Amino acid sequence: MKSKIAVLTVVTIIAFACAAFAAGDNKYYSEFAFKHKVNDKFDVFFTPEVRLKNDMGNPYYYQWRVGSTFHADKHLDLVLAYRYIQTKDNNNQWDTADTQYVEMIIIPKTKFGNFNLSDANKVERRFVKNDRSRWVYRNQVTAEYPAKIGNFVFAPYISEEAYYDFEIGKFYQNWVTLGANKKISKNLSVGLYYRDETSRKGKTSHWITNHILGTNVTVSF
Secondary structure (H helix, E strand, O other): OHHHHHHHHHHHHHHHHHHHOOOOEEEEEEEEEEEEEOOOOEEEEEEEEEEEEOOOOEEEEEEEEEEEEEEEEOOEEEEEEEEEEEEEOOOOOEOOOOEEEEEEEEEEEEEEOOEEEEEEEEEEEEEEOOOOOEEEEEEEEEEEOOEEEOOEEEEEEEEEEEEEEOOOOEEEEEEEEEEEEEEEEOOEEEEEEEEEEEEEOOOOOOEEEEEEEEEEEEEEO
16 A cells, blocks of 8 residues: 555656646755754754746745754644845846744644644744835645655655735745655655645735745755
8 A cells, every 4th residue: 555655656746747847937946954953852953945947947046044943742843943045136136135034833743544744833024124024824734654665665745835924914825745755864865846836926816826846855963
């Protein structure tokens, strides 16, 4: 059963990616994470990320996050983080208006059969130079299924994340992600995902869709 689900997940990721990249803007997200276990209760992390748009040919976004995760118990994680962002403006120049976030995240977790389920509730205070600061709420629900094909062990998952902006009083972005993570060694894991991104255009009811291919690399020490 696990091997059938694993094969289906891989095929679905490839199929979705091939179909999606036939239309819309195609982006690439390159994520890295460096994590250190302080003790059984606390981890600290540093996570840089680069994003490319215009059919993956134009770097337009850079960020890094630093923070700590408190493992309250096996069913609850608490995260406090700071994020620094730089983006390109309409003239394709790196904008000097810094964007900074303070993030507070509550993540209840549970198991349902062999599935690992989590619901990340993220509250962000966003500070943008020469613009109004605002609060944003993000909710990300994830289902992960440990799988095995022969001796190949990995973890396919699906998640949905909705963004709500208190400034405009509306949901303005939604991510649906299908991917898989693979532990290479005790201190290294890699992942691949496809993400369907829908974003509200300003305050209007018009939504646009982008397609994202992403990779992630996690180093633990």
